Amino acid sequence: MLFNFSDKSVLITGSSKGIGYATAELFAQHGARVAIHYNRDKRMAENVFKDLNGNGHIIVQADLTDSEAAQRLVDKTIKEFGRIDILINNAGIYQEHPISAVTYNEWQDIWQRTLSINLLGPAYISFCAIKYMVKSGGGKIINISSRGAFRGEPKAPAYGASKAGLNAMSQSMAKALAPLNIFVYVVAPGFVETDMSAYLLEGPEGEAIRHQSPLGRVAKPEEIARTVAFLASEGSEYLTGGIVDVNGASYLRS
Numbered sequence: 358m359l360f361n362f363s364d365k366s367v368l369i370t371g372s373s374k375g376i377g378y379a380t381a382e383l384f385a386q387h388g389a390r391v392a393i394h395y396n397r398d399k400r401m402a403e404n405v406f407k408d409l410n411g412n413g414h415i416i417v418q419a420d421l422t423d424s425e426a427a428q429r430l431v432d433k434t435i436k437e438f439g440r441i442d443i444l445i446n447n448a449g450i451y452q453e454h455p456i457s458a459v460t461y462n463e464w465q466d467i468w469q470r471t472l473s474i475n476l477l478g479p480a481y482i483s484f485c486a487i488k489y490m491v492k493s494g495g496g497k498i499i500n501i502s503s504r505g506a507f508r509g510e511p512k513a514p515a516y517g518a519s520k521a522g523l524n525a526m527s528q529s530m531a532k533a534l535a536p537l538n539i540f541v542y543v544v545a546p547g548f549v550e551t552d553m554s555a556y557l558l559e560g561p562e563g564e565a566i567r568h569q570s571p572l573g574r575v576a577k578p579e580e581i582a583r584t585v586a587f588l589a590s591e592g593s594e595y596l597t598g599g600i601v602d603v604n605g606a607s608y609l610r611s
Contacts, residue, residue: 360586363388366438367589368431370394370421370482371448373401375551376501379578380445380585385409387586392417392434392441394448413438421448421478422470431485440493443589444486446479447501449519451553453512468515475519480526487539495538499585500527502545502600504608520545524600531598540597542588547604548575570605 360383367384371377373395381391382405390413395402402416415437419430434441454467479500490496503520510517524543531541548554548566558566558575567574584603587593602610 360387360590362443362586362589365389365442366392366434366440367443367445368392368394368417368434368441368482368486369445369447370478371396372445373398373405375553376546376549376578376581377445377447378405380447380582381405381409383579383582383586384443384589385411385414389443390414390438392438394419394430396420396448421482422473424477424481427478427481428485431482431489435489441486441489442493442496444483444496444498445501445585445589446482446498446523448478449475449501449553451513451516454515455512456514471513471515471519472522475516476522476526479523483530487534490539491537496540497589498527498530498539498541499588500524500541500543501581501585502527502543504545504547504602504604506545507610508608527600528598535597540594542593542596542598543600544581544584544588545600545602545604546576546581547607549581550575550577569607572605574605576603576605 362384367389369377369381372381372393381393385391391409393402393405393416395418406414406416417430417433419426421427450471452467483498500523502523505517506520506524527541527543534541581603584601
């Protein structure tokens with residue numbers, strides 16, 4: 358698959374590892390300037406920065422649960438790049454909290470933190486980026502969701518709810534923003550080989566998880582990145598509002 362992101366400026370949240378890292382690498386390989394976002398792990402972000410092809414990339418830090426920090430993140434990217442052509446809302450957390458095993462205080466804390474990072478964070482970042490996209494003539498937003506939004510997450514209901522909310526937000530924004538030449542998409546992976554899922558894939562459930570897919574494996578971060586790049590490319594505009602499943606047929610819906 359051929360991509361060309363020459364002269365494009367891309368902001369990728371949560372790009373110090375996993376899907377975000379693979380996506381940053383792919384966009385940089387094809388000419389984009391990439392803003393690498395991290396919250397806590399500066400060292401990992403610096404490693405990504407060193408690995409990227411090309412020049413002009415930047416590292417930006419922000420706690421996405423803080424609306425003012427989200428705005429500063431966008432403003433700094435604009436200051437350095439002059440524009441944001443593509444926004445990829447990838448940052449997210451997954452924390453198990455089965456209702457039978459947590460206290461009420463733990464339940465509240467996990468719900469608040471998960472929704473803050475997985476749903477409110479993308480809402481804040483998108484709002485700020487859209488203001489600039491309108492001025493520059495358009496752009497693309499790709500939100501990373503999950504098959505958990507559809508099949509349910511009994512051990513992590515806040516995660517499933519946050520991703521379902523992200524899907525709904527994305528589709529609402531796709532309808533609102535298309536007349537402004539801004540297009541919004543969702544990529545919904547199943548399990549992916551990342552740090553977030555490593556403890557499950559390496560544990561006693563690992564083999565069963567891999568065989569949820571008839572391919573007998575989980576996705577590689579690069580596979581998700583290629584789907585993101587396709588949506589970010591010219592010619593995908595009529596897919597706006599679409600939710601693309603990338604789960605190896607581990608969960609099918611119609």
